[in-house]
Amino acid sequence: MEPVIIDAGTLEFSEDDLTATGxxxxxxxxxxxxxxxxxxxxxxxxxxxDLTGMSLNIEHKREHVVxxxxxxxxxxxxxxxxxxYRRNAAGRRAFEEGxxxxxxxxxxxxxxxxxxxxxxxxxxxxxxxxxxxxPAFEGATLLAAEDTEAVELDTTLAPDEEGHLTVLSxxxxxxxxxxxxxxxxxxYTPEAAPAEDNPEGGSTVTATATEPGTQTxxxxxxTTLLAGQQSAAEEASLGTIFASMAQVKTGMSAPDAxxxxxxxxxxKYNATGGLTTAASGVLQPAWVGKLWQGKRYQRKxxxxxxxxxxxxxxxxxxxxxxxxxxxxxQKWNGNKSDIPSGTATTGTKSSSIQPYGYGAxxxxxxxxxxxxxxxxxxxxxxxxxxxAKVTDEDGLKxxxxxxxxxxxxxxxxxxxxxxxxxAGHDYPTAMGMVIQAIEAISDADDDAASxxxxxxxxNQLLYTPKELIPEYVSFGVTAGSGQGAxxxxxxxxxxxxxxxxxxxxxxxxxxAGAKNAIEFREQGSTPIQIDALDIAKGGIDxxxxxxxxxFVVRPEALVLIGTKPA
Numbered sequence: 001m002e003p004v005i006i007d008a009g010t011l012e013f014s015e016d017d018l019t020a021t022g023x024x025x026x027x028x029x030x031x032x033x034x035x036x037x038x039x040x041x042x043x044x045x046x047x048x049x050d051l052t053g054m055s056l057n058i059e060h061k062r063e064h065v066v067x068x069x070x071x072x073x074x075x076x077x078x079x080x081x082x083x084x085y086r087r088n089a090a091g092r093r094a095f096e097e098g099x100x101x102x103x104x105x106x107x108x109x110x111x112x113x114x115x116x117x118x119x120x121x122x123x124x125x126x127x128x129x130x131x132x133x134x135p136a137f138e139g140a141t142l143l144a145a146e147d148t149e150a151v152e153l154d155t156t157l158a159p160d161e162e163g164h165l166t167v168l169s170x171x172x173x174x175x176x177x178x179x180x181x182x183x184x185x186x187x188y189t190p191e192a193a194p195a196e197d198n199p200e201g202g203s204t205v206t207a208t209a210t211e212p213g214t215q216t217x218x219x220x221x222x223t224t225l226l227a228g229q230q231s232a233a234e235e236a237s238l239g240t241i242f243a244s245m246a247q248v249k250t251g252m253s254a255p256d257a258x259x260x261x262x263x264x265x266x267x268k269y270n271a272t273g274g275l276t277t278a279a280s281g282v283l284q285p286a287w288v289g290k291l292w293q294g295k296r297y298q299r300k301x302x303x304x305x306x307x308x309x310x311x312x313x314x315x316x317x318x319x320x321x322x323x324x325x326x327x328x329x330q331k332w333n334g335n336k337s338d339i340p341s342g343t344a345t346t347g348t349k350s351s352s353i354q355p356y357g358y359g360a361x362x363x364x365x366x367x368x369x370x371x372x373x374x375x376x377x378x379x380x381x382x383x384x385x386x387x388a389k390v391t392d393e394d395g396l397k398x399x400x401x402x403x404x405x406x407x408x409x410x411x412x413x414x415x416x417x418x419x420x421x422x423a424g425h426d427y428p429t430a431m432g433m434v435i436q437a438i439e440a441i442s443d444a445d446d447d448a449a450s451x452x453x454x455x456x457x458x459n460q461l462l463y464t465p466k467e468l469i470p471e472y473v474s475f476g477v478t479a480g481s482g483q484g485a486x487x488x489x490x491x492x493x494x495x496x497x498x499x500x501x502x503x504x505x506x507x508x509x510x511x512a513g514a515k516n517a518i519e520f521r522e523q524g525s526t527p528i529q530i531d532a533l534d535i536a537k538g539g540i541d542x543x544x545x546x547x548x549x550x551f552v553v554r555p556e557a558l559v560l561i562g563t564k565p566a
Contacts, residue, residue, distance in 0.1 A: 011083075011098045011106060011131070018085045019070065020098055024108045024129055025079040031120075038115045045079060045110065045124045047072050053127075056083045058094060060107065060130045066094035072126070079108070081129060094131055107132045290378050297389045300482075300493055301396040304450035306519040312549050317351040319553075351519075351551035356391060356527070358383050359543035361534055383544050387527045391548045395520055396452065396499050398550045402518065403511055403558035410502050414440065414561045430460035430508040433561050435473065437512035438490055446514035446557040450491045454562075457508030458482070458494040502564055509562035517557035521549040 011022040025045060030037035048054075056067035067085040074080070085091040097103040109128040114121045268274030269283065276282045328342035366372045404410050419432030434451050441448035453461065461477050461484065469475050477484030477492060484492035490512075500509040527546035534541050 011104055013095065013099050018087065018091070018095060019082055020085070020095070021080065021082040022106050023078050024072070024081045024106050025110070025126070027076070027078045029078075038118050038120055040078070040120050040124070042074060042076075044120050044122050045126050047074065047079065047126060055128050056085075056094075057128065057130050058103070059132050060109065062128070064090070066091045066131065069129070079126065081106075083129070098131060103131050103133045105132050105134065106130070289374060296381070297385045297392075299388055299392040301399070301452070301495070302392050302520050304452070304491060304493065304515075305395075305399070305513065306516050308519070308521050309523075309525045310521065312353060312521055312523050312547055316353050316549065317551055319349055321347045321349060323347060349551070349553065351521075351549050353547055353549045354394065356387055356546040356548065357543060358386070359541065361537065361539045362542050364538050364540060367540065380542070380544070384527060387544060387546050391522070391546065393499070394548065395550065396495060398552070399452075399513060399518060399558065400499060400501075400511055400560065402552045402555045403513065403560040404502075406555075410560075410564050412560060413503075413564060414559060415563065416508075416561055430457035430510070431464050431468065431475070433457065433508055433510040434461070434475075434486060434492065434512075435470070437510050437559050437561050438486065440559040440561070441512055441514055441557055444514075444556045444559075446517070446554070448490050448512050449515040450493065450513060451486065452493045452495050452499070452511045454497050454500050454503070454505070454509040455494065456497075456506060457510055460508055461492070500562065503562045504565060507563040509560070511558075511560050513559070514554070514557035517552075517554045519549075519551040519553055521551070523547045 011020040013020045025031075025040055027041055028039055030039055051069040051072065054069040054072075055062070055065045056069070058064045058066055065086070067083045069081055070084045071082040072079065085095045094103070107130045108126060109130065111125045111127055113124045269276050270278045270280075323345045325343040325345055328344060330340040330342060332339055362376070366376045404412050406412055414436075416429060416433050417436050419429075419436075430453065434453070434457075437451055438448040458477070462479060464475075474487045475484070482494040486492060495511075497503075497505045497509075500511070503509045523546065527544045530541075530543040530545060532541040533539075
């Protein structure tokens with residue numbers, strides 16, 4: 001049985017002794033509770049002589065006690081109470097909030113409330129009160145229980161010599177009026193409540209009206225007889241559970257939630273003995289479709305060099321180069337002497353073409369029926385991304401191959417130079433190697449356009465302090481991007497160590513080149529997609545085809561600076 005909260009009247013305050021008095025529970029007025037409207041009548045509520053432990057809290061937060069009951073009594077209009085505020089900051093703040101009207105309403109906390117036909121049955125117990133802002137609350141958290149079937153007793157009540165009401169016969173009584181010391185009357189109607197045993201014969205029910213300001217004697221009210229004994233689980237109201245869940249969702253603090261639910265049975269989920277188990281399949285995860293798998297692949301390396309789209313000749317491309325064996329122009333003695341003649345040679349270079357492709361025989365159901373289109377689309381987007389990544393990385397491998405060898409592996413590799421110190425500090429090796437590579441391209445009568453470095457070199461560049469960058473060199477890298485720039489025109493890119501095969505991973509490695517040193521060409525701006533019907537098997541043949549032509553035009557405009565194993 002859970003307690004019920006009833007909002008009532010406003011407070012009147014006394015500055016002298018830091019107390020407040022007000023109507024706590026009105027009689028005959030519909031109580032505003034989570035179970036709807038019902039009324040209390042005189043004698044329905046037990047008022048204990050001993051007020052120990054009966055507290056005044058703020059907004060029904062029982063952990064926030066600001067005062068205590070000092071008096072409680074009944075008047076014709078209802079239950080009245082006087083509260084003494086705590087003489088601390090919380091108590092004085094609550095007192096002032098009531099005086100200023102910020103929080104001036106009372107709300108009772110009553111246990112053992114049973115309701116039938118819109119009326120409370122006798123036996124309710126007042127145990128606390130709250131000072132609240134709004135007398136009508138939205139969604140009570142402490143709940144009254146619906147009345148179980150009461151046993152109807154066929155009785156007649158009559159007053160004895162002391163004013164008590166005694167059960168004499170088998171007829172329901174009319175309204176009963178009790179005179180108060182002030183000459184007023186208090187009227188209530190017994191709801192066929194069962195009588196208490198009286199050794200003298202019959203049973204008695206006591207209704208008391210007390211003059212304000214006097215200590216109220218105990219009001220003896222019989223409890224309602226139940227048709228059958230209920231278990232604790234049966235008495236737990238579903239309203240308690242749902243209201244508690246609603247308040248947790250709207251931000252009720254964890255301590256409040258624990259206080260409220262302490263007496264409830266455990267209802268676990270996906271656990272042995274719970275409402276659902278992990279194997280039951282009752283609770284299903286929400287389907288969200290394709291998950292985020294990172295950014296789609298963006299090419300990093302092909303565009304560092306000449307990269308064009310257009311027709312690729314079946315036989316590829318071929319061109320010639322001119323090499324001067326000796327200087328073509330030499331000094332001449334003049335005066336009719338023979339003019340010198342230098343020599344030159346020519347050579348040819350050819351491109352290579354690498355086809356790429358993917359094919360699959362897709363069941364027609366993926367296209368004809370609903371529910372699979374997004375999966376199939378994501379799959380072939382992955383195929384296109386794979387083509388972009390594979391060809392991009394193959395292009396960088398071709399650059400490394402041309403820069404690192406003529407006839408043998410790494411026979412073109414250049415060792416790092418010795419770099420001067422600045423203010424007693426040596427340049428980081430990677431910084432010096434980047435400058436060395438840019439200078440090497442310039443010495444080959446070309447302009448450096450890009451520098452690709454391994455992770456070791458990148459980390460050195462990333463943590464190079466400003467004072468160790470040459471004064472007349474513009475340089476910067478961006479964390480998280482894998483990209484930087486030198487002198488505003490040379491692009492710096494980070495690449496995995498796997499693109500520097502044969503070199504020492506713990507040492508910086510630098511690969512640089514001119515824009516026109518290598519030409520890459522593809523057949524169209526995207527891979528060619530081919531669809532064909534496979535009627536015999538009820539499918540669709542789908543293929544993605546691509547071609548990458550690699551033309552090493554000027555290998556001397558490529559340089560690899562690094563370290564290979566001893």
